[in-house]
Amino acid sequence: AHDFNNVLQVLRGNLELLENRYGRDNWTAERLGKAIDAVDRGAKLASQLLAYGRQQPLAPLVINPARQLRLLDDLLRRALGETIEIESVVAGGLWNILVDPHQLENVILNLAINARDAMPDGGKLTLELANATLDDEYVSTVPDVKAGQYVMLAVTDTGTGMSREVMERAFDPFFSTKPEGEGTGLGLSMAYGFVRQSEGHIKLYSEIGEGTTVKIYLPRSTGTAVEFPPRGRGSVKHGEETILVVEDDPQVQSTVVELLTGLGYAVLKANDAEQALAVVASGVHIDLLFTDVVMPGALRSPDMARQAAQMLPGLKVLFTSGYTQNAIVHGGRLDPGVELLSKPYSRQQLATKVRQVLGDSATQVVEQPFSESSEEPEGPVRRPEELRVLAVDDDPASLDALCELLLLLGIGARRAGNAAAALEMLQAGDIDVLLTDVVMSDMSGLELARRATSIQPDLHVIFSSGNTPPEHEALHFKWSALRKPYSLAQLQDALHAACDRQPKQKAGSGGHESVRDSDDLDSGS
Structure with a gap:
């Protein structure tokens, strides 16, 4: 997965650079767009396989599931079209859940699209949220599910339904009843892997000609739900901070350096963890360490990041990888405080994540001291x-x-x-x-x-x-x-x-410049 997503990252980054420079005529824009779409499909395949295998890095947050469902309303209506009626039913007093909100969105969207395909002539999709308790008697019949309090999400369609034989294979990866080329067979298997990795339970109910219900049970959380800001309109955020890119794949490295430079950032680069620490130790200012998780060498990326943060206490760290193994993910979840951008990522995703990690505050520029012996220049100043x-x-x-x-x-x-x-x-x-x-x-x-x-x-x-x-x-x-x-x-x-203080030529008059008192230099080299 790591190697495959590295390949996709090189493709995606270079296609977006080409799109930015040459995608002005319709013919070129259309073909670059199709190529980028193909990269996205490849990335989705890799992500779904990792999800099925419960190897997907999750970043769980305490959320209100009803609020999360409302945020998806417009997206679902666009995806399902006008022939399908959508109804949401939310029970009162709904509990919070601890779950990765982005992956939950992917699951809901995948289930909705499966339901749409099962209703070619239109129909109704019902999304239901309610509190539920799975008791000891129920969980005794289901392996690896704990008794306790859950929030149930039910996705019900009025489509063609499934036979018992199809239901028995529905969660198998690559199993699909759709014609060749119209589906990967990974939608339900991805949902299954995500729910099980989130310590939940998923159950399928269906009858031929009557439709299908997928019930997902996610463990209750007694924590306070986080508030999500309104969705932006997709503007690419720029910055002017300094970023150290640590990446052993030269093609991936050159692509991400060019993407970040195009976003206005000053970019330094290192080929491995040892080189990265040498750059950090040199004393040059760095705002963000952007490093691949999996790299060759004795020094692991997370250890390098910890040492770098000790040298530069204000340093922000953002990891990236196509597959994290267990370097920053334990028990299927990201370590607390760890930020991860999964490969392949778009220019938009890179820009958004970098700004999220750095924060929205602009780089502070400190006035530099000068000696009082300065004189006005004798001619036009240089650049x-x-x-x-x-x-x-x-x-x-x-x-x-x-x-x-x-x-x-x-x-x-x-x-x-x-x-x-x-x-x-x-x-x-x-x-x-x-x-x-x-x-x-x-x-x-x-x-x-x-x-x-x-x-x-x-x-x-x-x-x-x-x-x-x-x-x-x-x-x-x-x-x-x-x-x-x-x-x-x-x-x-x-x-x-x-x-x-450097005249360009002797002729002409120099501009006036205010002079400030000298400040002592800090101690230490």
Whole structure:
């Protein structure tokens, strides 16, 4: 299931990218749409098989089943058409249930579509909710069902009905009475697997010519039901936070990176759990860790995520997988607090889930301190992508991460792994901004900055570290500070400030700029 859904994810992601760029004429849009529909059918097959085998990762919530049924009303009416009358009957004092609401919706929709197909000339579908008690006498005749209080959901149609022989095989996967190509035979088997995995009970009643009733019993919950927000109209949500994508399949990785970049996010990437921890340890700001559950290597993804969250306490984590095995699912249910996006997912589903995990608050951009020695520029200011930047850090992973962020801003920075190499590059005189760590093995960033500005007096220095300069009042060059971990927006702000201090040409007048007092840099590299 994992490998199959990885293949589907590559297809889905690339088809949506093509659709976004080329799907403007009807012929292309129609064929891309059909291809995406085929991917969805493949994903549904995999999901239904996992559901039947009770291997589906469930995220149960305490819900009010009557409220959930009302939310489905419009969807059911569209799916069943005008020839079928729908009636809902809800008993008073209905109990709450603990169940995965999305999977419950899928079950109800599947049962309704089965009922529609059994009523080709129209008919009536009745959805009934009521409290029920399964006593010891009843459960003694049904294996693996516990006595107790349940909420019963009954789905009844006035269709063709089933023979006893058909009823005996109705829950078998791939068994269908429909003509070839018109059904997978997985609708009822998926419902069966979901109900049993939810510790419930499912029962079938039918007679030829009289119709069919499917009764589902789901255990009562005494908890308080969650409130669901109204369904949105399907707009794709964008963001500007930084996301680290951890995925060992190169095709899946490149596709999801492009999808997230297209949604406005800054994206870093790692091929396995060890690489991911190296990026996290580099000090670069990361808002969300988006990682596959199943990857090769000694370090498991959940363990990597726990270590990453310890290094960056505010880090959000979103898992993705075509099949979770037991890494984050125990007893058929997601561990508390775990967020999972199942493959294959659409651009819309990715955008919605990422925003849900990150929250709706926008990225905070902190003003960067500047020294009072700054002067007004002598000419039109440059754009950040025009700056010639030298990035200096003796930690290779940190340097790689910084250069990746600069590339996202359109800057192909020169790089130096120590201060000596940086000074050698500065002799050429073709650097506008020195972006350096403060603590390095061969020379401090402060000393490097002093020597660099003696070589190039107009150089702007950005310290990408936390250390407070011991004699910051003696720093007579132009400088600012990026506190680790910093966001892409903060890096961009620091480079914009450097632009304001870099004249594009001598001719022309420069714009006025307000100058703020310097703040001390944080302690720690």
